[in-house]
Amino acid sequence: MKQGLIAVIDDDxxxxxxxxxxxxxTCPSYRFVGFSNGIDALxxxxxxxxxAAALPDLLLLDVRMPFLNGxxxxxxxxxxxxxxxxxTCHYVCSASIDPFDLEFKNSNLHGYFMKPVSPKNILExxxxxxxxxxxxx
Numbered sequence: 001m002k003q004g005l006i007a008v009i010d011d012d013x014x015x016x017x018x019x020x021x022x023x024x025x026t027c028p029s030y031r032f033v034g035f036s037n038g039i040d041a042l043x044x045x046x047x048x049x050x051x052a053a054a055l056p057d058l059l060l061l062d063v064r065m066p067f068l069n070g071x072x073x074x075x076x077x078x079x080x081x082x083x084x085x086x087x088t089c090h091y092v093c094s095a096s097i098d099p100f101d102l103e104f105k106n107s108n109l110h111g112y113f114m115k116p117v118s119p120k121n122i123l124e125x126x127x128x129x130x131x132x133x134x135x136x137x
Contacts, residue, residue, distance in 0.1 A: 002130055003029045007056035007088075009041045009073065010034070011065040015115065019060060019122075026119045027126055037065055038073030045080060056088050058129040060117070063094045070094070074109060089129040093117045 006027075008019045016034045023032045033056065035041040041059075048054035063070035070092060077090075095115040110128065113121050 003031075004057035004129075005031045005033060005053075005055070006126075007041065007059045008032070008034045008061075009036075009038055009059065009065070009070070010062040010093075011036050012062070015062070019117070022117070022119050022122050026123055030126070038068035038070065038076070041073065042068075042076055042080075045077070049080070052087075057133060058089045058091070058126065060091055060093045060125070063092055063096055089125075089132050091125050093121075 006019075006023050008016060010016050010019070013036075016036070020032050020034065023030055033044075035044065038061075045055065061070045061073065068076070074090065089110045091110055092112045093115055094112070110132065111125070113125070
């Protein structure tokens with residue numbers, strides 16, 4: 001397993017804590033950064049757009065959040081610098097069973113996982129993300 005940065009956008013503190021623990025236990029070579037909303041994540045990405053080490057390789061995204069939901073975040077993410085907007089793998093991790101959420105399409109969305117997300121799911125997502133980055137290199 002490689003090294004990298006995993007970001008999570010989720011307004012639920014318990015879910016954020018669970019993600020962090022899973023990452024620390026299953027992939028200790030990865031660093032973790034969490035955001036309670038999409039606005040903070042977009043601000044972080046803009047601020048660090050010229051610092052590749054600070055940009056996440058993988059981002060796990062909740063869809064049901066206040067201020068800026070997951071789909072709105074993805075739309076705004078696409079408006080970032082073109083090279084920045086293609087640098088991160090995005091996976092939705094949500095408990096939503098809304099047909100709209102399950103069928104939403106976005107060129108920057110790489111997959112959808114139902115909560116609760118297990119360590120096995122996280123490892124699968126990381127492997128897919130690593131493959132994505134290898135193919136792009």
